[in-house]
Amino acid sequence: MAQKTGWAIGVDLGGTKIEVARVNTEGRLEQRILIKTDVKGGPSAVMSEIVTAARELRKTAATPPEAIGVAVAGQIDEERGIVRFAPNLGWHEVPLATTLSSVLEVPVILMNDVRAATWGEWLHGAGKDYDDLICVFAGTGIGGGVVSGGQMLTGCTNTAGEIGHMTIDLDGPPCTCRNTGCLEALAGGWAIARTAKAAIKQEPAAGAYLLSLADGELDHVTAKLVGQAMQEGDPLALRLMNDAARALTAGAVSLVNAFNPCRLILGGGVIEGVPELADKIREGVMSSALTTAINRLEIVRAELRHDAGVIGMAAFALRNGAERKRRTAA
Amino acid sequence: MAQKTGWAIGVDLGGTKIEVARVNTEGRLEQRILIKTDVKGGPSAVMSEIVTAARELRKTAATPPEAIGVAVAGQIDEERGIVRFAPNLGWHEVPLATTLSSVLEVPVILMNDVRAATWGEWLHGAGKDYDDLICVFAGTGIGGGVVSGGQMLTGCTNTAGEIGHMTIDLDGPPCTCRNTGCLEALAGGWAIARTAKAAIKQEPAAGAYLLSLADGELDHVTAKLVGQAMQEGDPLALRLMNDAARALTAGAVSLVNAFNPCRLILGGGVIEGVPELADKIREGVMSSALTTAINRLEIVRAELRHDAGVIGMAAFALRNGAERKRRTAA
Numbered sequence: 001m002a003q004k005t006g007w008a009i010g011v012d013l014g015g016t017k018i019e020v021a022r023v024n025t026e027g028r029l030e031q032r033i034l035i036k037t038d039v040k041g042g043p044s045a046v047m048s049e050i051v052t053a054a055r056e057l058r059k060t061a062a063t064p065p066e067a068i069g070v071a072v073a074g075q076i077d078e079e080r081g082i083v084r085f086a087p088n089l090g091w092h093e094v095p096l097a098t099t100l101s102s103v104l105e106v107p108v109i110l111m112n113d114v115r116a117a118t119w120g121e122w123l124h125g126a127g128k129d130y131d132d133l134i135c136v137f138a139g140t141g142i143g144g145g146v147v148s149g150g151q152m153l154t155g156c157t158n159t160a161g162e163i164g165h166m167t168i169d170l171d172g173p174p175c176t177c178r179n180t181g182c183l184e185a186l187a188g189g190w191a192i193a194r195t196a197k198a199a200i201k202q203e204p205a206a207g208a209y210l211l212s213l214a215d216g217e218l219d220h221v222t223a224k225l226v227g228q229a230m231q232e233g234d235p236l237a238l239r240l241m242n243d244a245a246r247a248l249t250a251g252a253v254s255l256v257n258a259f260n261p262c263r264l265i266l267g268g269g270v271i272e273g274v275p276e277l278a279d280k281i282r283e284g285v286m287s288s289a290l291t292t293a294i295n296r297l298e299i300v301r302a303e304l305r306h307d308a309g310v311i312g313m314a315a316f317a318l319r320n321g322a323e324r325k326r327r328t329a330a
Numbered sequence: 331m332a333q334k335t336g337w338a339i340g341v342d343l344g345g346t347k348i349e350v351a352r353v354n355t356e357g358r359l360e361q362r363i364l365i366k367t368d369v370k371g372g373p374s375a376v377m378s379e380i381v382t383a384a385r386e387l388r389k390t391a392a393t394p395p396e397a398i399g400v401a402v403a404g405q406i407d408e409e410r411g412i413v414r415f416a417p418n419l420g421w422h423e424v425p426l427a428t429t430l431s432s433v434l435e436v437p438v439i440l441m442n443d444v445r446a447a448t449w450g451e452w453l454h455g456a457g458k459d460y461d462d463l464i465c466v467f468a469g470t471g472i473g474g475g476v477v478s479g480g481q482m483l484t485g486c487t488n489t490a491g492e493i494g495h496m497t498i499d500l501d502g503p504p505c506t507c508r509n510t511g512c513l514e515a516l517a518g519g520w521a522i523a524r525t526a527k528a529a530i531k532q533e534p535a536a537g538a539y540l541l542s543l544a545d546g547e548l549d550h551v552t553a554k555l556v557g558q559a560m561q562e563g564d565p566l567a568l569r570l571m572n573d574a575a576r577a578l579t580a581g582a583v584s585l586v587n588a589f590n591p592c593r594l595i596l597g598g599g600v601i602e603g604v605p606e607l608a609d610k611i612r613e614g615v616m617s618s619a620l621t622t623a624i625n626r627l628e629i630v631r632a633e634l635r636h637d638a639g640v641i642g643m644a645a646f647a648l649r650n651g652a653e654r655k656r657r658t659a660a
Contacts, residue, residue: 148481153478156625163588179619
């Protein structure tokens with residue numbers, strides 16, 4: 001049975017690094033440990049990395065954590081605490097929660113990383129005190145979370161929020177998901193890089209500056225470099241980012257009209273790299289969405305950045321950890 | 331204070347006709363009165379039409395109705411029982427609920443017609459016993475309702491569900507809503523008619539049969555006639571309906587990926603006129619949406635057809651009438 005000790009551990013388990021943090025009930029991140037993910041070592045190596053970090057956080061605290069929340073990029077079975085599929089880790093059906101819980105003797109909860117970040121922004125970030133909000137995280141991929149009527153939407157099989165795979169262009173390019181014209185296929189980091197590479201090939205003169213930023217290697221062109229070139233005034237990069245902004249605006253209009261949020265929260269690497277995107281999206285939504293749907297709408301940037309996942313997981317664990325544990329035990 | 335008498339009156343107030351029905355707690359429509367809407371007479375004439383019909387239903391019942399629910403095509407302030415704007419009726423800020431309630435001495439509840447129909451399908455139609463569903467009604471316009479986690483989504487300013495105004499084609503044609511490329515602008519009844527007229531003008535030979543169905547009057551071409559021509563094998567009509575199906579599929583994929591419903595329920599005049607559309611949409615979604623989102627998805631046709639609104643409103647009134655009345659009185 002979990003004790004009320006006023007803090008929890010949030011873990012953000014990614015394919016390159018693991019963030020393990022001590023977070024208090026106000027959502028303040030009090031200590032952070034960053035580890036390189038030992039993907040090659042498999043689940044047992046990664047779990048022992050998490051256990052070591054959690055024990056280190058425990059050492060400096062007077063009391064044990066109430067619970068541990070782990071955010072994972074992938075498909076999660078929250079009920080059973082299993083990572084069903086995590087492509088970046090190469091994991092299939094890993095019982096992460098029960099294993100960590102039995103070693104650390106604390107309730108452990110798993111969640112998809114994007115939903116965890118939405119919990120973070122909702123409870124302690126840009127969505128605080130709002131009952132109706134949508135987070136859009138545009139990074140390499142595009143994902144999101146929806147809170148409506150004070151409830152985090154999960155859907156029929158716990159996959160609600162795959163807003164990167166809304167079709168916004170009937171004749172658009174192929175996505176990685178088997179569909180075409182998805183928001184992500186036009187404005188996700190990988191898609192911006194794909195379009196940039198094609199443009200550089202087709203218009204070598206226009207693409208010269210962008211290519212030089214990538215040390216002359218077409219394969220090294222990334223969305224981040226496109227953002228950088230744009231901010232330095234490169235016309236091709238500006239055009240590419242304007243296209244991405246147009247796609248993101250169309251996606252945002254779809255979301256605003258369909259869900260009618262009070263706040264639309266924009267985050268992720270693409271937005272953080274080019275903050276002007278948020279202004280363009282705001283302007284586009286305010287001039288294109290239904291007037292009845294934007295009465296009280298605010299479009300803002302995410303606040304917790306890279307810590308949204310650990311703060312969200314810890315906050316969620318503090319809210320639900322003990323309860324979930326009892327249900328599992330029953 | 332409302333009595334538990336086991337029945338309620340559902341009203342579907344449209345721009346051409348009013349349906350007033352007696353509905354029991356099982357959602358069974360026991361008696362129906364259809365009236366032509368006296369739009370020219372203004373709110374007072376229309377209200378007196380509703381009052382007369384309600385009194386007629388009352389006459390044949392042993393007990394008074396518990397409540398009256400009125401579905402209106404337009405923007406509704408549910409809390410205050412006001413029709414804020416109903417374009418088909420030409421109404422602005424009409425206090426319909428309080429007026430009807432004071433004359434009939436029964437609690438009266440208002441709701442947007444599409445959301446009312448969603449309540450109908452949820453409580454007594456194709457969505458019965460599901461906690462996660464979406465209704466898509468494709469008629470002249472396209473609207474819908476979303477139930478997620480057992481909750482009807484309303485949004486920040488009560489406009490959630492405007493799924494006809496999701497952008498599905500970045501370079502698509504203008505919509506009536508000020509945006510371009512909306513689902514409705516490609517697959518709503520008015521848009522199908524618009525595209526048909528343009529095609530007939532551009533290809534008179536191909537459009538000859540369709541035009542003949544409209545008695546040679548281009549202005550008389552409707553989506554209904556396009557559906558009819560398609561079913562009679564007309565190649566142009568088939569192409570037009572295939573385009574509409576493609577747009578509806580893209581919209582359905584967006585909804586399935588974003589909300590992850592267990593049931594996607596398709597209704598409205600366009601679907602009822604061409605039932606094959608539901609099969610095409612099902613096939614398209616099952617082959618294009620995220621595999622994780624369609625695990626348990628069923629795509630079905632709406633069951634209550636024209637009665638979804640009155641059944642939904644009556645059912646909602648039976649559920650919430652007394653409670654709402656107390657809150658209003660307090």
